[in-house]
Amino acid sequence: MSWRKKIPQAAQDYLEQNRLDEVECVVADLPGIARGKAVPAAKWEKQSHFHLPNSIFFQTITGGWGEAAGPEGFVEPDMVLKPDMNTATAAPWTDDGTLQVIHDAFTTDGKPVGFAPRNVLKRVVAAYKRAGFTPVVAPEMEFYLVARNTDPAKAIEPMMGRTGRPAAGRQAYSMTAVDDYGPVIDDIYEFAEIQGFEIDGITQEGGAGQLEINLLHGDPVDLADQVFYFKRLIKEAALKHDCFATFMAKPIEDEPGSAMHVHHSILDADGQNIFTGPQGGETDAFFYFIGGLQDYLPSVIAMLAPYVNSYRRYVRDHAAPINLEWGRDNRTTGIRIPISTPEARRIENRLAGMDSNPYLCIAASLACGLQGIRKEIRPDKRFKGDAYDGEDDIPVGLYTALDLFDEAKDLHKLLGEDFARVYSIVKRAEYDEFLQVISPWEREHLLLNV
Structure with a gap:
């Protein structure tokens, strides 16, 4: 439960008023659409990261795909998505207590994924x-x-x-x-x-x-x-x-x-x-x-x-x-x-x-x-x-x-x-x-x- 002390005060206040039911683990793709996973609160409190294929950044606004995988081919390797606890915030339109948390994308060897938009801004x-x-x-x-x-x-x-x-x-x-x-x-x-x-x-x-x-x-x-x-x-x-x-x-x-x-x-x-x-x-x-x-x-x-x-x-x-x-x-x-x-x-x-x-x-x-x-x-x-x-x-x-x-x-x-x-x-x-x-x-x- 120590993670609750790392989140912004507004998120802490929200959890005092609402029982946490779910955490939405999100990352922005190239268009800026939220991709990710909804995780039950009990599981969230035990996990430090989760995985998604890097192909989410090759997806077009229509749901199609660009052939951007590189020399290894379209094998969709997993990325490691790590939460930035400073971004934790409520999803107040939901019926149950829900938090959103933005995650940063890394390769399995710990390097920032270069085509993840948030990483591009961090680079600049x-x-x-x-x-x-x-x-x-x-x-x-x-x-x-x-x-x-x-x-x-x-x-x-x-x-x-x-x-x-x-x-x-x-x-x-x-x-x-x-x-x-x-x-x-x-x-x-x-x-x-x-x-x-x-x-x-x-x-x-x-x-x-x-x-x-x-x-x-x-x-x-x-x-x-x-x-x-x-x-x-x-x-x-x-x-x-x-x-x-x-x-x-x-x-x-x-x-x-x-x-x-x-x-x-x-x-x-x-x-x-x-x-x-x-x-x-x-x-x-x-x-x-x-x-x-x-x-x-x-x-x-x-x-x-x-x-x-x-x-x-x-x-x-x-x-x-x-x-x-x-x-x-x-x-x-x-x-x-x-x-x-x-x-x-x-x-x-x-x-x-x-x-x-x-x-x-x-x-x-x-x-x-x-x-x-x-x-x-x-x-x-x-x-x-x-x-x-x-x-x-x-x-x-x-x-x-x-x-x-x-x-x-x-x-x-x-x-x-x-x-x-x-x-x-x-x-x-x-x-x-x-x-x-x-x-x-x-x-x-x-x-x-x-």
Whole structure:
């Protein structure tokens, strides 16, 4: 029973109120889906690890497989999954007392599995540590609450609000719109409180039924864990009220897409923000980080926009960036410098979609910034005005993005060469699966016209 003393206080409080019945041992796969095992409490208290085949990381979003096993062939060797007790949290939507615990993946000889997303992020954070830095991030999560949709051929529609009308659209920051689906938000707050997560704020975004949740800044791995947990938490809260929560980048035609903006700052060994100098001004490191994002983000767009649907979000004048310009307090640029005190100076990457795996998204963004600092890359001149008037810098589709990713050998060394190999193979397999599906547009316009 000594493990109970190692878990966060919120989990301990939950167990004081609930008899533990089951523990969900989970690991995030490449898409960010929770894989793992549900273990009876009595067994959990006796085990130090469990096993799963490494092929869970070769699985596509459709349930297919990428041929990524390597020279040994598709023999599906077991990995050793070890719990990170700091991630223990309740699953408050269950009927019985249930904990969730994120596990780290190791080979049988004790080495971290290179293509496990959480290990990829840990690898990048370790590179910062070797340089004497501590990265700090704060993600913003956008998502839609939509009507139940059980027919893939049917268009996604906004959820029905408490007024009996579909959720109000294009009412950004409207408190009335937030109130329209207040019961779902109430459960999101309740679940988050039970799980020990602190929400910095919830706002209505520009889409019909679109919300944004902001999280407090902190350690990159911890924040990625929270986003991973939040996706499940939000989906469960929505289901309780007969609607769906979706994190698709572009779920509804003619509505804005959903992003996961990531704010970054870096601390030195003394805990000081390296983006701010002794007199409160911006440092070389600040500009180098921006330069790294501008130079390297095209090479990791495939990690920030991982599906064919992701690229529907990058539409001119539609609330998502189309280029890599940087600006001060300018939401039309891909890289934004928010208003802040010198101590809280940070850089916001606005390119990532909410459909991205949070571990891989944050790892990619941090890797680009670190490369900028290492190579002392100066950014382009600050953009003033509407960046939608500028040129497009974003790859037009997943296949082009994967070609850029495959060419970025120096980033592969930072992210892990085995990860880069597996990621490219699995994503190309998903693209091939997509090409086998005939869309309604093709049937409407090509069936009789060509």
